[in-house]
Amino acid sequence: xxxxxxxxxxxxxxxxxxxxxxxxxxxxxxxxxxxxxxxxxxxxxxxxxxxxxxxxxxxxxxxxxxxxxxxxxxxxxxxxxxxxxxxxxxxxxxxxxxxxxxxxxxxxxxxxxxxxxxxxxxxxxxxxxxxxxxxxxxxxxxxxxxxxxxxxxxx
Amino acid sequence: xxxxxxxxxxxxxxxxxxxxxxxxxxxxxxxxxxxxxxxxxxxxxxxxxxxxxxxxxxxxxxxxxxxxxxxxxxxxxxxxxxxxxxxxxxxxxxxxxxxxxxxxxxxxxxxxxxxxxxxxxxxxxxxxxxxxxxxxxxxxxxxxxxxxxxxxxxxxxxxxxxxxxxxxxxxxxxxxxxxxxxxxxxxxxxxxxxxxxxxxxxxxxxxxxxxxxxxxxxxxxxxxxxxxxxxxxxxxxxxxxxxxxxxxxxxxxxxxxxxxxxxxxx
Numbered sequence: 001x002x003x004x005x006x007x008x009x010x011x012x013x014x015x016x017x018x019x020x021x022x023x024x025x026x027x028x029x030x031x032x033x034x035x036x037x038x039x040x041x042x043x044x045x046x047x048x049x050x051x052x053x054x055x056x057x058x059x060x061x062x063x064x065x066x067x068x069x070x071x072x073x074x075x076x077x078x079x080x081x082x083x084x085x086x087x088x089x090x091x092x093x094x095x096x097x098x099x100x101x102x103x104x105x106x107x108x109x110x111x112x113x114x115x116x117x118x119x120x121x122x123x124x125x126x127x128x129x130x131x132x133x134x135x136x137x138x139x140x141x142x143x144x145x146x147x148x149x150x151x152x153x154x155x
Numbered sequence: 156x157x158x159x160x161x162x163x164x165x166x167x168x169x170x171x172x173x174x175x176x177x178x179x180x181x182x183x184x185x186x187x188x189x190x191x192x193x194x195x196x197x198x199x200x201x202x203x204x205x206x207x208x209x210x211x212x213x214x215x216x217x218x219x220x221x222x223x224x225x226x227x228x229x230x231x232x233x234x235x236x237x238x239x240x241x242x243x244x245x246x247x248x249x250x251x252x253x254x255x256x257x258x259x260x261x262x263x264x265x266x267x268x269x270x271x272x273x274x275x276x277x278x279x280x281x282x283x284x285x286x287x288x289x290x291x292x293x294x295x296x297x298x299x300x301x302x303x304x305x306x307x308x309x310x311x312x313x314x315x316x317x318x319x320x321x322x323x324x325x326x327x328x329x330x331x332x333x334x335x336x337x338x339x340x341x342x343x344x345x346x347x348x349x350x351x352x353x354x355x356x357x358x359x360x361x362x363x364x365x366x367x368x369x370x371x372x373x374x375x376x377x378x379x380x381x382x383x384x385x386x387x388x389x390x391x392x393x394x395x396x397x398x399x400x401x402x403x404x405x406x407x408x409x410x411x412x413x414x415x416x417x418x419x420x421x
Binding site: 049051052053054055082083084085087128129130131132133135139153 | 295
């Protein structure tokens, strides 16, 4: 039984907890784990929601608790942190690469209109709708290969 | 819940009571909740799949914001009511949403006009609330405003397309605007509770907000070639718990299940 006072083993477990909607991305790569900190004999894990109403948030919190329990991480309190609000800039570099490979384009906040088709790498893409299959994604179509694809919104 | 206490002159000035803060947070929460519920009625009925997804996504954001706000309202009240108790176990007179939010969907253009007027308001309000003296409200608003910018782009974009579209679409959104305009004064006319919150630095001054709202709405209306209706005041005030007949029907649908099966889980 781990006494539950060192953050690193917890980070290790968190790197194996995947986003339920984007199963190639861990919650750490998504940038929603704000901290793992010891506090009076247990650990506190701070999670920030991507969108206020994202139904995945509760699933993620449950998965995190289950994974930590499975790895015998002792007393861990998972809490919600709102500030500063999450933005797509919190995605890790590795996370961006994985998303693009998974078929979801990820523009940067510096160039939100620079969208690269994840299928043919063309920059000729048009926005079909700013609201896509989940709150965090917009719906685009490639002007070159004509395939529809998801784009991670810059918020 | 008493409607008069927070508005009484004695309650003004100084730090607002927990009861006053509770009622103020409820106004924000209920407007998002009721508008989100209304938008959810479009699921399965929207004119195109993309627009249905958009309306459902906006509904989801609004209900998410409402959950954060209702949870906070319950903490401020301190009587053990959680977000579910506040959403599902209150009756119409205890709801404090703006009357505009509860108005029926009508056609797609009507829904767009209602959304456009409320998005413009929530956008200005949340931007201002991000600097609230109430730290919790400030962080909820800072989170919500990012989503609201997307909502506004959607509703203002459609307003322009419909207003500056065909003769038929223009006529329909102008009609919707004429029908809904009277509900906008409530959003911008402060009552005692609004003034008390503004004095305490918790909420922005609605008089200052009115100018920014009118500029934002006015510019979009001009682009949409729509006529701004004459100023009109609706005599009822949803934010004070006096609602149009539409809210009761909405609540019946929204609350039926949790009331019929208390504590039911998925």
